[in-house]
């Protein structure tokens with residue numbers, strides 16, 4: 001079925017349906033069916049009956065025919081628009097039609113690289129669901145922190161679709177001789193820019209060397225029979241944010257790719273096209289119409305966000321951040337107890353501190369006549385997630401937050417990408433993300449697939465220029481009505497000035513800050529976490545790069561106010577701690593190295 005506009009030669013990037021212009025659920029779904037895209041009828045049936053996917057999303061309608069065609073592809077679409085199915089469904093479709101049927105001993109046909117453990121597990125879960133009717137296709141995963149010996153055993157048996165984090169994959173390519181990849185047909189880089197951001201660039205280069213998937217040295221591998229001919233090999237890069245790094249990455253890993261989902265507004269005129277060569281465009285909709293086009297330029301990193309996402313910022317002085325965070329969380333859960341909220345923080349220590357505080361902080365007796373009438377400040381379940389947690393704890397937190405109806409997740413950027421937490425209503429960025437691309441991925445944890453969602457960014461008055469940096473990427477935010485929230489709290493005998501002098505002198509702010517500082521003071525473990533969090537937060541603040549350094553400058557901070565935002569009356573010493581921390585981290589790294597070398601021997 002062809003969309004009527006398609007016949008008029010609508011270009012690949014123009015909106016093809018009225019709803020798409022409006023955003024929202026209507027704006028996410030295409031006007032065709034999965035079978036229109038060329039997928040096997042049984043697979044289409046399974047997508048509908050067992051996975052609840054009635055129709056494809058727009059990016060799926062555009063990209064699935066491209067992946068089936070065998071062309072290299074660079075896929076760019078907003079967060080939460082179904083990019084995982086873009087590559088998994090065609091791969092399963094093509095694998096299930098092979099005759100004779102593939103067997104485990106044939107080894108790996110498809111490799112999906114992702115930046116984090118949680119995303120690895122998530123994509124593996126979707127792959128397992130997709131192959132339900134094609135039991136001879138075996139998905140599997142390998143990722144940092146898992147038992148290497150068990151992974152070796154699984155690889156030895158054979159994994160048809162392998163989902164992996166780059167470091168662990170490279171490790172097995174180098175050390176697991178039973179890992180068979182001579183039938184490798186697809187390499188997928190999901191969250192491609194993040195893989196590079198996380199410093200996996202070197203590992204990816206080595207992986208491409210091993211797999212002979214770089215454009216120039218591929219033929220040698222084919223000639224010596226180690227790899228299937230180029231026509232059989234297909235590389236696919238996907239991300240909601242196209243950055244300069246993706247551009248460089250695409251140049252080494254994609255061969256005359258089809259660009260899917262790129263809007264004209266992202267491309268400015270300029271001498272170089274995105275990949276240094278002619279690029280073939282296919283029109284979107286439920287079929288494909290070859291169109292030759294050269295993209296001028298380096299993409300200006302403009303990001304397409306879900307149209308229905310409400311984005312706001314709250315301007316808060318450093319010393320009042322903690323009170324404002326708790327007040328907003330309390331207001332949101334009072335408004336709707338069964339909802340899920342994600343709060344992003346900049347460091348693991350900050351997550352640990354806020355996790356303990358928000359799990360345990362209770363209203364003091366001074367707020368109620370009977371001393372025993374204490375109640376938890378937040379009535380929801382609180383979870384935390386960061387890269388320093390034990391792997392099983394990360395898994396439990398991830399699963400727990402997904403299954404709870406009323407929950408708060410405190411996390412670092414380990415949860416910023418790709419993770420599909422159903423029904424998250426609000427994303428709070430308590431600490432700024434830095435790069436605008438990370439802002440986009442963080443807020444992309446809500447407003448998924450046309451659902452409603454809100455995003456709130458905390459900014460100190462000295463950081464307000466960050467809004468201009470976001471505007472450069474066509475991301476604009478409105479101010480959050482903080483005064484109304486603070487005025488909604490009882491004053492417990494405090495005098496309320498009619499005309500507020502400043503936020504910091506708001507009676508509620510003063511009252512709650514004192515209660516928090518008292519609570520931290522009475523809990524030694526919490527006090528230690530507050531001090532650790534203060535030190536790591538200040539250190540992380542100095543880590544901003546490039547232009548952002550001019551916005552997030554430590555010397556503009558009042559460290560005594562920073563201490564207050566961790567419920568501390570006094571500012572802890574920074575000097576001693578940093579040396580102790582560095583020494584501790586160095587010892588941990590050496591211990592891990594010893595463990596790795598002993599496990600390889």
Ligand SMILES: Nc1ncnc2c1ncn2[C@@H]1O[C@H](COP(=O)(O)OP(=O)(O)OP(=O)(O)O)[C@@H](O)[C@H]1O
Nearest residue numbers: 053055056057079080081082083084240418420449
């Ligand atoms: N055709 C469809 N119909 C209904 N739901 C779908 C469809 N395709 C995907 N979904 C659901 O939409 C949600 C988002 O999918 P997915 O995580 O693949 O999005 P994404 O574009 O990869 O997001 P991100 O950029 O954050 O990684 C998931 O819950 C998935 O199950």
